[in-house]
Amino acid sequence: MPTALYCVLCDRVEAQDSNLVRLNISGLLARVRPTVSPPFPLTCNDFRVFLLLTDLERFLKLSVRVVEAATGSVVHVTRQVPISSPGDPRQLMPVAFRIHQCRLPAEGLYWVECLNEGTVFVRQRLYAEA
Numbered sequence: 001m002p003t004a005l006y007c008v009l010c011d012r013v014e015a016q017d018s019n020l021v022r023l024n025i026s027g028l029l030a031r032v033r034p035t036v037s038p039p040f041p042l043t044c045n046d047f048r049v050f051l052l053l054t055d056l057e058r059f060l061k062l063s064v065r066v067v068e069a070a071t072g073s074v075v076h077v078t079r080q081v082p083i084s085s086p087g088d089p090r091q092l093m094p095v096a097f098r099i100h101q102c103r104l105p106a107e108g109l110y111w112v113e114c115l116n117e118g119t120v121f122v123r124q125r126l127y128a129e130a
Contacts, residue, residue: 003055004122005092009112013050013096023094025050031127032104039130044102049112051095051122056085061117064097066126069109076102080117104128 011027027047034042049064060083066076078097085093097114104110107130113123 001055001119001121002053002057002060002116004051004053004114006050006052007112007114007122007124008050009124009126010048010050011046013048013094015094021092021094023050030125031129033129040104040106040128042104042128044099044104047099047102049097049099049114049124051097051114053093053095054090056089056091056093057116058087059084062095062097063115063118064099065113065115066099066102066104067111067113068105069111070106073105075104075110 008025009029010025014024016022029047032042032044034040061080062083063080064078065074067074076099107128110126110128111123112126113120
């Protein structure tokens with residue numbers, strides 16, 4: 001199972017042209033607030049889940065899902081993405097998922113969970129507040 005050194009919710013992740021290992025992360029995200037009335041359901045139009053992975057297996061099948069903590073309901077899921085690691089399990093691998101049109105039904109805590117072949121290996125909190 002991979003280990004996530006970082007699991008960051010953000011607006012953008014950009015690699016520098018001269019150094020693809022050095023990344024710029026902007027718009028860190030921990031809470032979302034609606035700007036319309038009624039406030040919920042809230043649609044998060046676009047954000048990223050950035051992972052910096054190590055302890056890599058040769059082949060990974062990664063996906064991300066968003067789960068409402070109070071109910072355990074999955075409110076969003078990405079497609080599974082097959083990834084081949086470079087071979088050395090100690091090597092670092094950056095991975096970013098785009099989350100588009102994620103609909104949060106109510107105020108509260110949501111878990112953004114990262115999975116390898118359907119098994120959660122890291123999760124991050126996302127709060128929806130009115």
